Amino acid sequence: MTILVTGGAGYIGSHTCVSLLESRYTVVAMDDLSNSSEESLRRVGKITGKSMEFFKASVQDEDALSGIFDSHKIDCVIHFAGFKAVGESTQKPLEYYENNLASTIALAKAMSEHGCKRLIFSSSATVYDGRNIVAPFAESARTGNCTNPYGWTKFMNEQILRDWAASDPEVSVVNLRYFNPIGAHPSGLIGEDPRGIPNNLMPYISQVAVGRRDHLSVYGDDYDTKDGTGVRDYIHVMDLAEGHVKAVEYAMEHTGEAVFNLGTGTGYSVLEIVKAFEKASGVKIPYVITDRRPGDLAELYSDPSKSAEQLHWTAKRGLEEMCRDTWNWQKNNPNGYEGQRKDD
Ligand code: UD1
16 A cells, blocks of 8 residues: 655654555655655655655646646545645735635646546644634634634635545545644654744744753743643654555545544643653753744644544653653754854
């Protein structure tokens, strides 16, 4: 069974390649390397002892897609490739809509033309109408009302794929809504390697720990939460990766569109994460409390029961493991895959 993984060199993509290879799938990876490094794929090979084919191309490149589908019998596609920086999406909305929507459409068209009809899409909890619903978020909860163009591209891509599935009884689409992926493969060989200043909490903390950043800014301590700081559903990236393997199995057995949360169902506050990371690393994380970040919500965590029942998947790894593996990756690769970055 052959799986095409778009965005295969990225953070979640590379960890998913490990899980797929370990589950004996043949993997073909595609990535334009605009926000990732081919080194991650070399390390996937090192971890698994298995090889995979790699195509350096954008998913918007229709000729490249045709070339891959013409030369391989692809059974299922996992589509990770896309722009993902929330702040940047508000500065460059047209680039975000163009890239994230055009690539999904080009991919689904190429799949239809080549008779490949199973697609797993990398969606996000950001599609939930978090300002008007209360955690835990089940898949049936209201979506929309997104706070930024990035979120809307996830919302719109889900709809495009839902419509595609409705148009052809052979199509199987699984939209996976991720909560907050953190951690790294326990080998410390692959992990999250953001370019520039990290937007997300865990990579920021780990760069403070390794001395690349001075201190963490905690965005507000006056939320209506256990300690006043924001609460999120952090999930180990290897649990997330294994969720994709389950989604592939699901897509083999079902047609139509399905949506599943990939989260743990447990919420941790920013300060709980800081403490857990300090414990795992033995490094003190200096922080200051600042204003709230615009668009942030107080509390956001999943109801993972549908995934447990229908996808036969639950997250197994706890916060200690998430922090340990993040630290293991960061201390072994203080500057990510490619040494000191020019943009630092
Ligand atoms: C963010 C995005 C979300 C995206 C997700 C991808 C926003 C508003 N939301 O989610 O759309 O799908 O990343 O992983 O950007 N925090 C700090 N200091 C920091 C960074 C974060 O205190 O330097 C706090 C935040 O206020 C929040 C928590 O840490 O309470 C988690 O933040 P983050 O990692 O950015 O994730 P989300 O905001 O949940």
